[in-house]
Structure formats: C-alpha cells, structure tokens
Amino acid sequence: MLHMLIRxxxxxxxxxxxxxxxxxxxxxxxxxxxxxxxKVLLEPxxxxxxxxxxxxxxxxxxxxxxxxxxxxxxxxxxxxSKPESVVLSRMA
Numbered sequence: 001m002l003h004m005l006i007r008x009x010x011x012x013x014x015x016x017x018x019x020x021x022x023x024x025x026x027x028x029x030x031x032x033x034x035x036x037x038x039k040v041l042l043e044p045x046x047x048x049x050x051x052x053x054x055x056x057x058x059x060x061x062x063x064x065x066x067x068x069x070x071x072x073x074x075x076x077x078x079x080x081s082k083p084e085s086v087v088l089s090r091m092a
Contacts, residue, residue, distance in 0.1 A: 001036065002061050003088040006051040006068070014078035015046065021078075022049075025071040029053075032067075034060025047080065 010018045022040055029035050037054035055061040072083040 001090070002055040002058065003090065004051075004053045004055070004061065004085060005088055006053070006072070006083055006085045008049055008072075008075070008083035009047045009080040010049060010075075011078055011080055012047060018049070018075050018078050021071060021075050025067065028067050028071075029064060032060055032063050035064060036060075 026038055026040065029038050034056040035053065036056050037052065039052045041050045041052070042048070043050070053064070055064070068085065072085075076082055
C-alpha cells in the first residue's frame with residue numbers, strides 16, 4: 001500500500017469554490033481502480049486542508065497523477081499556500 005498526503009491553505013473567501021473542486025476531484029479519483037482511500041480533512045482554522053490518499057499499487061498512484069495535477073492547477077490561485085504532495089512511508 002502506498003500513501004500520499006496533499007496539503008494546502010485556502011484563502012478564506014475561496015473555501016466554497018475549493019470545496020466544489022474537492023468534490024469533483026474525489027469523484028474523479030473514485031474511477032481509478034486501486035485508490036483504496038481518499039480522506040479530505042479541514043483543520044480548525046478553516047483554511048488548512050489535507051488529503052490523505054492510499055493506493056494499492058504504484059500503477060494506481062501513477063494513474064492518479066494527471067488528476068492531481070489538474071486539481072492543484074485548478075485551485076492554485078484560490079490558495080494562500082500552493083498544494084504540496086508528499087509520498088509517505090509507513091511507520092507502524
């Protein structure tokens with residue numbers, strides 16, 4: 001299982017637009033076999049967003065990359081800090 005984290009901060013006035021883009025992004029990822037998990041979490045400051053993704057294999061992760069790029073390009077101007085992705089390694 002491969003895990004990835006995407007983090008960014010949204011401009012307060014853009015939260016509703018980003019929320020709509022997130023729903024579309026989640027729906028598009030659900031079309032890829034091998035996307036085992038996609039949780040989107042909003043921190044208490046109501047600006048900081050995290051996406052936790054899990055893929056069954058490298059192919060699923062690779063197939064998600066164009067969707068991730070399209071999503072981050074779409075919301076980039078609506079963010080205080082641009083979306084950053086990091087591949088996580090399992091600790092326990």
